[in-house]
Amino acid sequence: MAEGLAVLLAFSLASCTNAPDLPGPGPSAADIRIAAVGDMNGVRTKSPDSPSGRNGAAISQLVQDNQIDAFLGLGDFQYSEAHCDDYVKYWRALWGGTKSKLYWVSSPNHDWKPGRNEDLDDFMSGKCPGDPEKAAINQQRGFIGNGQPYSKDFGNWHFAFLSSALWTYKPDAATAVTGWLDKDLTTAQAQGKHLAVVFHEPYFTSNTEAHGRAKEQKPWIDVMWKHRVRLTLSGSQHNYERSCPVNNADQCVGDGMTAFQVSTGGIGLREFTSNPPYIEKRFSDTHGFLRLTLHPDGSFDWNFVPTSGTGTDYGTRAAG
Template identity: 80%
Template structure:
């Protein structure tokens, strides 16, 4: 979301944070899902307080965060994101929305949350990098969590930082290690996923766990246009329907209780060619 030592309100990050903050202050959104990375490059308490808070701190009252992206959390190196989101960093006592509801959430800890008739799971894909055994164990947790929500008639969504359904860039390819999670998601017919990391925007067709466009697949959104420099694409997967890498902004979504949803990418800086909107009908 925010670059190293950036406090410029007129930067792409500053414009994005201000636009979302206005929606929060006017109570025009129910939730802001923070996909990360929150603060480049290796963030400690002082960095979140000095740099992220002036530009993005106004989003905290509605913030549900991925716990935690890899730049914000590397065990033994930078582990303050969980403290910051719980209001424990000196100079930033405000808590994120999920922390006000649940208390302290440790970096790497999964959690789930219902929004109306939708059930959202938040996972730390960084676990595959830092603790593969724990990431593998989370596969069963995810299976059990989605099964319980599905039995209650909820529509399912999963949020994580590193994308699986994505185009390559010079910096990153798809996170293939997530495949066990993807298999579980399709098993339970997850309707949508949200991820970031690539520094551009992508939307897939409804896709299954074998990269095929199918009517009961997941619509995968990859939204990493918060404010860091954007990256061009170097591959062209068949399951990607829309993408651009020239525009900063955020994705605004409306979820209906019948399982339908609509989306609109809101441009805050960059080229006007970066746009995407549409609706997926109820199953």
């Protein structure tokens, strides 16, 4: 078993490292426009008037109108333990219009649970019967297995995409990904890129009755801080949060990571049960999604777009 895991991981990491980095959705001198959200579609949900439906329609319209360059799917695409039929019948009905610009990560339980539901990677690669369309990253890289890390340049920004499910199902592989992340960010930093990381389960977060912070991910956070990652995106909590620029010791610092936790895609929302000092904005009464405009100098603007509720958050982080 250990030998098989080692071979699989080696293949996965080699595939990601050596995969050609095709041109991003915009030139290096241009702004990059992104939408992001996780925790999207409930069990057998396909009503256009549901919170999921409103979000899926709004983001699909942005894709159709070429108003965004990428949609970042932050995990938990389809509840509860989804298989090909569920993605095709339900997720595609409300969110299928986003797939042509979709970059995704898998979460534990709802996206990927070995032996129970392992079809998200097939769905994103157009292998599920009834939906041959591939997600944007799969159009560029081919098949990407659940848990397999990858990275992608968008203009002058470099994004690493990590599956936090590895810490649940394959902790040895998660540890190996720590080394991959270090090398990946080292290379991007040497090229003068501004750095961002996407993963499902948040580290900088308030507790809820269901989840606390993903403490096991601290090795990844240490690597992110080492390379002065400017931006992280995650989901899981069923609410919205934004941190101060924070370091790996939970301190607000000028060169820290701005951590967005955006799990307002359509699943029932959860109240907060703790109040960490590094969280600057949060709410748990609104479904919607995050829009980001990333500038070539490392500055960025954010705007939370409510689709069911009234919570808002917007601002700018300066370069430097």
